[in-house]
Amino acid sequence: MPVELSVKEVREELSRAAGAAEVGGGERATLLLGRLFHEVFAEAIGRDPGRSGVRVLMEAGPDREIASERLIAHLYRVLVGPRLARHHAHLRETTPQVLVFWQATQNLARWLAGITWALVDADRPMSWEEVTQALHAEVSLACELREPGWTDTVRLVGIADALLHVPGKPHFCALELKLGRANPAVDLGQAALYRLIAARMSRGAGASALALVRFSPEIEETLISAAQVVEAEARLLALIGTLTGVALRSPAPVRAPKRPSMTPTDAPKQKPQTSYAELGLKLARAFREYGRSIEITGEPAVGPRFLRFEARLGRGVTFDQIARLTTEVGLKVGVGKEPIVSRDGGRLCMDLQRPDPQTVPFSVVVAALGPRDTRHGSSRLPLGVDLDGKLRFADLASPINAHVLVAGTTGSGKTEWLRMAIAGLMHANTPETLRLVLVDPKLSAFLELRRSRYLWPKHGLWVPGDKDVVEVLEDLVDEMDRRYKAFGALGVDDLTRFVEKKGRPLPRIVLFCDEYFALISQDRQQRKQIEGAISLLGAKARAAGIHLVIATQQPSRQVIQGALDSNMPCRVGLMTQSAIESRMILQAPGAERLTGYGDLLYKDVGDPIRLQAPYLSAEERARMFGGG
Numbered sequence: 001m002p003v004e005l006s007v008k009e010v011r012e013e014l015s016r017a018a019g020a021a022e023v024g025g026g027e028r029a030t031l032l033l034g035r036l037f038h039e040v041f042a043e044a045i046g047r048d049p050g051r052s053g054v055r056v057l058m059e060a061g062p063d064r065e066i067a068s069e070r071l072i073a074h075l076y077r078v079l080v081g082p083r084l085a086r087h088h089a090h091l092r093e094t095t096p097q098v099l100v101f102w103q104a105t106q107n108l109a110r111w112l113a114g115i116t117w118a119l120v121d122a123d124r125p126m127s128w129e130e131v132t133q134a135l136h137a138e139v140s141l142a143c144e145l146r147e148p149g150w151t152d153t154v155r156l157v158g159i160a161d162a163l164l165h166v167p168g169k170p171h172f173c174a175l176e177l178k179l180g181r182a183n184p185a186v187d188l189g190q191a192a193l194y195r196l197i198a199a200r201m202s203r204g205a206g207a208s209a210l211a212l213v214r215f216s217p218e219i220e221e222t223l224i225s226a227a228q229v230v231e232a233e234a235r236l237l238a239l240i241g242t243l244t245g246v247a248l249r250s251p252a253p254v255r256a257p258k259r260p261s262m263t264p265t266d267a268p269k270q271k272p273q274t275s276y277a278e279l280g281l282k283l284a285r286a287f288r289e290y291g292r293s294i295e296i297t298g299e300p301a302v303g304p305r306f307l308r309f310e311a312r313l314g315r316g317v318t319f320d321q322i323a324r325l326t327t328e329v330g331l332k333v334g335v336g337k338e339p340i341v342s343r344d345g346g347r348l349c350m351d352l353q354r355p356d357p358q359t360v361p362f363s364v365v366v367a368a369l370g371p372r373d374t375r376h377g378s379s380r381l382p383l384g385v386d387l388d389g390k391l392r393f394a395d396l397a398s399p400i401n402a403h404v405l406v407a408g409t410t411g412s413g414k415t416e417w418l419r420m421a422i423a424g425l426m427h428a429n430t431p432e433t434l435r436l437v438l439v440d441p442k443l444s445a446f447l448e449l450r451r452s453r454y455l456w457p458k459h460g461l462w463v464p465g466d467k468d469v470v471e472v473l474e475d476l477v478d479e480m481d482r483r484y485k486a487f488g489a490l491g492v493d494d495l496t497r498f499v500e501k502k503g504r505p506l507p508r509i510v511l512f513c514d515e516y517f518a519l520i521s522q523d524r525q526q527r528k529q530i531e532g533a534i535s536l537l538g539a540k541a542r543a544a545g546i547h548l549v550i551a552t553q554q555p556s557r558q559v560i561q562g563a564l565d566s567n568m569p570c571r572v573g574l575m576t577q578s579a580i581e582s583r584m585i586l587q588a589p590g591a592e593r594l595t596g597y598g599d600l601l602y603k604d605v606g607d608p609i610r611l612q613a614p615y616l617s618a619e620e621r622a623r624m625f626g627g628g
């Protein structure tokens with residue numbers, strides 16, 4: 001199974017190397033305008049006759065200037081104006097950015113006019129539909145790479161903003177549209193990446209090209225040919241080898257997780273390597289040097305991101321003495337985060353960061369889910385894989401798992417965890433048994449699901465600038481009340497019995513919120529209303545089949561205490577910044593020592609359990625979310 005890597009991950013690495021604050025960065029208004037820009041483009045080249053810009057161009061007659069002006073007027077009236085009006089509240093303080101956005105959109109119109117004329121065949125009349133057949137927005141691209149000296153094949157995947165494919169011709173041109181200031185090194189790197197994919201997809205035909213079109217707001221178009229990027233490609237391949245860990249001798253430390261060739265069955269059975277046993281010896285030696293002897297018993301259990309050593313305490317040594325020494329011992333052993341020590345029955349367990357961390361693929365979730373029940377659907381929310389390689393679930397239908405609080409510092413893997421959990425639910429349900437309400441204050445977590453058939457028709461995807469989020473929550477409260485009335489009329493008290501009696505499905509509704517803090521930090525009154533609705537839903541909505549999965553980057557007392565703390569008994573603690581934050585979520589320290597990348601502690605009743613979240617690759621995401 002090839003190791004998978006996305007263009008986005010490589011771009012992030014290039015940004016880091018260029019010292020650009022691009023990863024997850026960007027002001028909210030700029031992000032919003034960037035999204036609107038891409039949406040306008042996608043609709044302008046789309047098949048809807050009322051919205052198509054290509055149709056306007058083709059019907060405007062032969063004068064190109066007049067045609068461009070008509071297109072600009074059409075874009076404003078049909079595609080841009082209504083969007084700006086809809087997001088008015090969010091954009092009202094950002095007039096200069098909106099002006100730049102509008103200038104960029106006018107230039108986009110002129111550029112689209114140029115492309116359209118180039119596609120029109122002068123020798124025969126063409127319809128606007130024929131011309132749009134050559135243009136596709138948001139296209140998934142993928143290729144496999146294997147370089148000399150690599151231990152594995154790498155599958156490189158990405159979503160190009162647009163693809164220009166002239167019917168009947170073998171080659172195509174991938175387009176990247178950018179709004180705003182350029183970062184030439186990063187742009188060239190990304191362009192070269194798509195060029196690489198395009199060339200490999202067309203089996204080295206060499207005719208595929210890539211154009212990077214930036215609207216800043218003037219048009220800056222860069223056509224990238226094979227000759228231009230030979231050197232950039234060689235550097236990129238070296239970087240890809242390092243990022244995925246497949247290059248035998250990596251010139252730089254591996255920064256991104258290695259995509260493993262793990263399957264659900266071979267994951268837990270991996271044989272410990274000798275170096276793991278050596279790490280155990282180092283660990284015991286380090287404690288001995290501090291006068292606390294322990295004896296490592298047997299070989300460690302090997303999880304995807306950590307090794308668990310079991311040990312016996314030496315004569316006169318206490319658990320607390322060992323726990324107090326973990327910082328010093330961690331430094332001596334020298335593998336990333338300091339060890340986590342815990343008691344499992346009478347045994348002492350020590351978790352050490354694995355020097356060769358592995359990613360758990362989403363196929364683990366698919367394999368564990370089994371066939372769909374088209375009447376009742378599934379209420380099982382995937383959480384992560386335990387040390388035995390078993391995927392653990394939280395059953396939303398059960399009182400202790402009805403609502404889930406997810407917390408972790410920035411970059412700990414919250415968004416990826418939410419996406420994985422959503423994909424798991426979608427895989428086990430149909431839109432008749434599951435509906436999603438997605439709250440995306442950062443505008444980056446769930447946008448691919450904006451056209452999903454799984455969205456709750458009343459409120460599907462909420463992003464800043466949409467109507468008040470309080471309305472979304474209050475509509476869920478109304479839906480809960482409506483459901484209980486219907487249940488009462490039928491003499492049943494929960495969703496399962498209702499579905500049984502009715503003989504047809506009623507969808508479970510699950511609200512996923514990516515950043516709760518962003519919702520409540522704006523306005524006191526609004527916070528009160530949000531907390532009021534969450535308290536009602538948290539206390540009563542489970543039996544109605546309505547659930548909340550809420551993530552926060554700030555698990556502080558001010559954020560958690562109150563509505564969340566008392567209504568969300570089920571906790572997913574990703575890496576936190578401090579032991580205090582860990583205590584806020586899990587009532588125990590430990591999350592501050594997790595290693596990131598979806599490494600988590602899960603707690604409902606009892607002690608927290610350490611799990612590793614499966615990872616939904618960019619390609620799987622595009623397939624599952626994009627296709628709805």
Ligand SMILES: Nc1ncnc2c1ncn2[C@@H]1O[C@H](COP(=O)(O)OP(=O)(O)OP(=O)(O)O)[C@@H](O)[C@H]1O
Nearest residue numbers: 257359410411412413414415416597598613614615
């Ligand atoms: N389960 C996982 N397996 C492997 N890598 C992961 C996993 N989860 C996250 N990652 C990696 O960690 C990076 C950060 O994850 P993510 O964006 O989900 O963090 P976050 O907690 O939502 O951060 P922020 O709060 O800043 O948005 C991802 O780009 C991905 O490379």
